[in-house]
Amino acid sequence: MTTVTETARKTTILPPLPKPFTEKQAPTIRLYPVSNYTFDVKEAQPEEDNSVTGRLQRLQEQYETSGMRRTCEGILVCHEHGHPYVLLLQIANTFFKLPGDYIQPDQDEITGFKQRLNERLAPAKDSEHASDPINSEWEIGDCITQWWRPNFETFMYPFIPPHISRPKECKKMFLIHLPKHKVLSVPQNMKLLAVPLFELYDNATRYGNQLAAIPLYLSRYNFEFV
Amino acid sequence: MTTVTETARKTTILPPLPKPFTEKQAPTIRLYPVSNYTFDVKEAQPEEDNSVTGRLQRLQEQYETSGMRRTCEGILVCHEHGHPYVLLLQIANTFFKLPGDYIQPDQDEITGFKQRLNERLAPAKDSEHASDPINSEWEIGDCITQWWRPNFETFMYPFIPPHISRPKECKKMFLIHLPKHKVLSVPQNMKLLAVPLFELYDNATRYGNQLAAIPLYLSRYNFEFV
Ligand SMILES: [Zn+2]
Ligand SMILES: [Zn+2]
Ligand SMILES: [Zn+2]
Ligand SMILES: [Zn+2]
Numbered sequence: 284m285t286t287v288t289e290t291a292r293k294t295t296i297l298p299p300l301p302k303p304f305t306e307k308q309a310p311t312i313r314l315y316p317v318s319n320y321t322f323d324v325k326e327a328q329p330e331e332d333n334s335v336t337g338r339l340q341r342l343q344e345q346y347e348t349s350g351m352r353r354t355c356e357g358i359l360v361c362h363e364h365g366h367p368y369v370l371l372l373q374i375a376n377t378f379f380k381l382p383g384d385y386i387q388p389d390q391d392e393i394t395g396f397k398q399r400l401n402e403r404l405a406p407a408k409d410s411e412h413a414s415d416p417i418n419s420e421w422e423i424g425d426c427i428t429q430w431w432r433p434n435f436e437t438f439m440y441p442f443i444p445p446h447i448s449r450p451k452e453c454k455k456m457f458l459i460h461l462p463k464h465k466v467l468s469v470p471q472n473m474k475l476l477a478v479p480l481f482e483l484y485d486n487a488t489r490y491g492n493q494l495a496a497i498p499l500y501l502s503r504y505n506f507e508f509v
Numbered sequence: 510m511t512t513v514t515e516t517a518r519k520t521t522i523l524p525p526l527p528k529p530f531t532e533k534q535a536p537t538i539r540l541y542p543v544s545n546y547t548f549d550v551k552e553a554q555p556e557e558d559n560s561v562t563g564r565l566q567r568l569q570e571q572y573e574t575s576g577m578r579r580t581c582e583g584i585l586v587c588h589e590h591g592h593p594y595v596l597l598l599q600i601a602n603t604f605f606k607l608p609g610d611y612i613q614p615d616q617d618e619i620t621g622f623k624q625r626l627n628e629r630l631a632p633a634k635d636s637e638h639a640s641d642p643i644n645s646e647w648e649i650g651d652c653i654t655q656w657w658r659p660n661f662e663t664f665m666y667p668f669i670p671p672h673i674s675r676p677k678e679c680k681k682m683f684l685i686h687l688p689k690h691k692v693l694s695v696p697q698n699m700k701l702l703a704v705p706l707f708e709l710y711d712n713a714t715r716y717g718n719q720l721a722a723i724p725l726y727l728s729r730y731n732f733e734f735v
Contacts, residue, residue, distance in 0.1 A: 298675070301576040306618045307652045307683060350527040366671040392532045426533045428728040441728035442706045445592040449524070457533060480668045485718065492711065499725045502654040502667035 309425075312458070313507045314362040317477045321466040325407045328470040330374075335437060343435045346451055349388035354454040355396035356383030358427065358497060359461055361477060365508040368477040369497055371490075372403070375472065379490055381456065396457070397421050404467045404475075412466040424458035427500040430493055439493070454493075456500065463509075535651075537731045538684070540588040543703045547692040551633045554696040556600075561663060569661045572677055575614035580680040581622035582609030584653065584723060585687055587703060591734045594703040595723055597716075598629070601698065605716055607682065622683070623647050630693045630701075638692040650684035653726040656719055665719070680719075682726065689735075 332338040342352060358381065359370040371379045382403045386395035405419040406412035413419075430439040432452035443450055469475045478490075480498040487495040558564035568578060584607060585596040597605045608629045612621035631645040632638035639645075656665040658678035669676055695701045704716075706724040713721040 298572055299574070299576040301579055301614065302617060304579045304618055304679060304681070307649060309652070346524055348525070350525040353527055353530045364671060367668065388527065391528060392530055423533060426535070426729055428725065429731075430728070440707070440710065441724045442593065442710070444707060445590060445705070453530060455530070479671070481666070481670060484666065484668070496722070496725045498667045499654065499722045500729070502656070503652055503726070505655075 308505065309503045311505045311507050312360070312424075312460070313509055314360055314367060315461060315463055315509050317361045317363050317368055319464050320361065320461070321412075321464075322475055323406060323410065323412060323466055323468040324471055325410070325468040326470065327472040328403070329472070339435050339437070342432075342451060345388070346435075351450060352385050352432075352452040353392065353395075354383065354385045354452060355392065355399065356381035356454065356456045357396075357400055357421070357423075357459040358456055358500070359459045360501070360506075361461060362506070362508045363477070363479070366479055366481065367501065367506055368479050369483065370467070371476050371478050371494065372469070373474040373476055376474075379476075379478075379494055381494070383456075385452075393423060396423065400459075404469065406466055406468040410468065412468070415466070417462055417464070418466045418468075420462075422460040422462070424460050426455050426457050428456045428493075428496070430454045430456075441496070456493075458501075458504075534731065535729045537733050538586070538650075538686070539733045539735055540586055540593060541687060541689055541735050543587045543589050543594055545690050546587065546687070547638075547690075548701055549632060549636065549638060549692055549694040550697055551636070551694040552696065553698040554629070555698065565661050565663070568658075568677060571614070572661075577676060578611050578658075578678040579614075579618065579621075580609065580611045580678060581618065581625065582607035582680065582682045583622075583626055583647070583649075583685040584682055584726070585685045586727070586732075587687060588732070588734045589703070589705070592705055592707070593727065593732055594705050595709065596693070597702050597704050597720065598695070599700045599702055602700075605702075605704075605720055607720070609682075611678075619649060622649065626685075630695065632692055632694040636694065638694070641692070643688055643690070644692045644694075646688075648686040648688070650686050652681050652683050654682045654719075654722070656680045656682075667722070682719075684727075684730075 360367050373379050384399045400421050401419050430441055431443050431450045432439045433444050433447040433450055483495055484498045586593050599605050608626055610625045626647050627645050656667055657669050657676045658665045659670050659673040659676055709721055710724045
């Protein structure tokens with residue numbers, strides 16, 4: 284028990300600044316406010332497969348003709364009040380996913396990935412926003428995680444499980460450096476939501492293991508909030 | 510239902526190799542088998558604080574005189590049968606921690622960190638292994654995560670929570686590149702265990718949030734198993 288009031292106990296003397304603590308650190312990432320981006324609507328994009336079984340069946344067929352599937356997804360980060368927010372697509376008010384998809388077997392990785400990002404988020408060709416090249420350009424940053432699908436089944440792991448020599452899919456997520464302003468055009472059957480790191484963290488129940496881990500993939504970066 | 514036997518259905522024709530999938534990728538990390546390392550015993554190292562309350566009390570006192578605490582921990586990786594294993598200290602058969610500790614306020618980060626790693630794992634001065642310099646040298650790699658303690662309380666986050674401007678501690682974990690051979694001397698009251706990524710993954714109940722996330726921090730690397 285103390286007779287000193289709460290206010291009196293709070294010191295106005297700031298603690299000393301510690302010595303530098305930045306060794307072996309990833310470069311600082313510049314983030315812009317979410318309000319810098321314009322969200323537009325475009326035609327709906329139905330799912331390529333109607334069911335999980337259908338999706339795994341197609342994966343298997345593609346594997347037999349073209350080998351391991353290569354999937355690329357983008358982590359688009361902005362901020363609000365100096366806390367990082369990630370842009371997630373929400374489909375049919377239920378599940379969440381990142382923009383991106385599998386790369387066609389004959390395409391190289393970055394070309395195919397940019398094409399997938401544009402399919403999902405660039406303005407439609409007849410839109411007033413299509414003429415500004417910034418709206419269909421993407422600055423692809425570091426690969427920040429790889430997830431592996433060992434079998435033609437739904438589960439994936441952030442490593443190749445022991446005794447698996449031929450994974451069926453590798454999904455990579457890349458940090459996307461957003462420009463200061465950009466129009467993002469979202470298919471009508473989806474929503475693009477800015478979700479704060481503190482909401483994703485430790486929330487696999489809502490976002491799944493891969494997306495709930497986004498704060499962990501990003502934890503080696505420092506951010507500059509412009 | 511099918512009349513084709515299991516064996517007959519297995520194809521011996523290998524699927525084609527996909528095109529390259531290595532853009533924006535972290536460098537490949539070379540790992541040696543766990544059997545390359547020698548584990549020795551040295552004098553016990555009791556915990557600096559007897560209780561959680563004592564530890565938080567000391568953190569607060571140090572904060573007032575020296576500012577935010579800087580803590581460095583090392584992720585030492587080796588392999589068994591081509592799967593990565595991380596070296597964890599186990600204390601009193603219960604909790605796990607990484608080698609490392611807080612850095613003295615007047616020390617620079619890397620000097621202080623190497624000293625902490627040696628306190629924990631280098632051979633004692635009078636040991637037969639003390640003469641080989643490799644046993645007290647450390648190759649510090651990338652910072653792979655930062656955890657922040659917003660208050661003088663136990664919880665930490667892999668980001669600075671909103672509206673926190675003066676975190677009380679920043680804990681960084683670094684990848685440590687182990688040499689081909691090394692003697693690691695472990696205090697008698699601790700065990701050094703090689704724990705596979707598949708055991709750590711999604712196992713916060715046993716290892717805590719920070720250590721269970723090691724497979725996620727490492728998921729952007731590819732490994733070469735020597
Ligand atoms: Zn518009
Ligand atoms: Zn605010
Ligand atoms: Zn010995
Ligand atoms: Zn084995």
